[in-house]
Amino acid sequence: MSARYRPISFDRLIARLAARIAATPGRWLRVAIDGARTATDPAAVADALVDPLRVEGRAVRRVSASDYLRPASLRFERGKRDPDARYEDWLDTGALRREVLGPLAENGSGAVLPALWDRERDRAFRMDREPLPEGGVLLLEGELLLGRGLDFDLTVHLSLSASALRRRIAPDSAWALPAYLRYDAEADPVGTADVVVRMDNPAHPALLLR
Template identity: 55%
Template sequence: MQPVTPEALVGRLVGFVTALDAGRRWRIAIDGAPATAPGDLADALVGPLRAAGRPVVRASASDFLRRASLRWERGREDADALFEDWLDAGALTREVLVPFGPAGTGRYLPSLRDPVRDRSTRAGTLQAPAGAVLVLDGTLLLGRVTALDLSVHLALRPETLARRTPTADRWSLPAFARYAAEVDPERAADVVVRVDDPRHPALVLPV
């Protein structure tokens, strides 16, 4: 593992992206449990990528959840449902990831459903510019969505995850245990960052 500062981590990830061909669109995902704040890291990439000359589109998997009646069919605190049913991976792939792919049109839907109000956002499709970088954040993404060009997983030890998960959300911990066992995101991701201490992240470098 290579210890880095949070600022250096952003710089390293931006370097990975800017090394990619600027002539096509790219799909970058930041995956991690809510305790790792994947959205914060995704947000932190936007400014530096734009400063490097790359158009950026920010999206969040939380805007592509299924209706509450489907998510909560087995109860509001069912960890298996969280793992299997909450994310509308088909809609996210169809409406966002495929359009950003090599053969895509660039016409994408920025959001599908407001997860709080449980209503359609009624968002219209937008056109991503040539060379745009999609920066997507989410939880339990790997293995559910595969149309990605670069995946970053924010990793925590199980005991750290349990400690940093609010009491009201501890019912979700078995979902992350399943994710580790069945998907093994630390092997599935292109880049792994250990964030047991968010002030001192560490890049896990390949052997």
């Protein structure tokens, strides 16, 4: 049976996501906004959720997975345009667990490091950990986040068909196409995410009906 998607405006999508997040109990809530960075813009979805969640009375901490990449010497060990390295080696999952997700576990400290590694200067940011009040929401946006054993309380995947991915990916990132196709095949984000949004046309998203 083929998947069924319901068209939804971007504003209504954000309102629906915010309502679901705000209604979810927990000492803290760790939410992943996952999607191919240059093709689905998960940062824009995370940004749009901040104000509605604050209106709902939930403190919000935005973290970008692109600030948790490994140093260039490790990311580019197999070359700067190796799609398998993009999938396997770029994201510092250990640091995300230690500095972001672990502190927001039920017995955690609540103190999150907003960013770790400046990929442009290839050196560590010098930032202090910032406390997230109890009841607060972490919005971690990025790509290739699922299927890595990271502890999230709610996952949102911004999905693209293979043809839309090829059409919408930035030209300078086209070399990474095999990484995204491998991710779809191995991590199955459409099958495993709590919420799936088809973003083939960003002006007209569609929500997967479960």
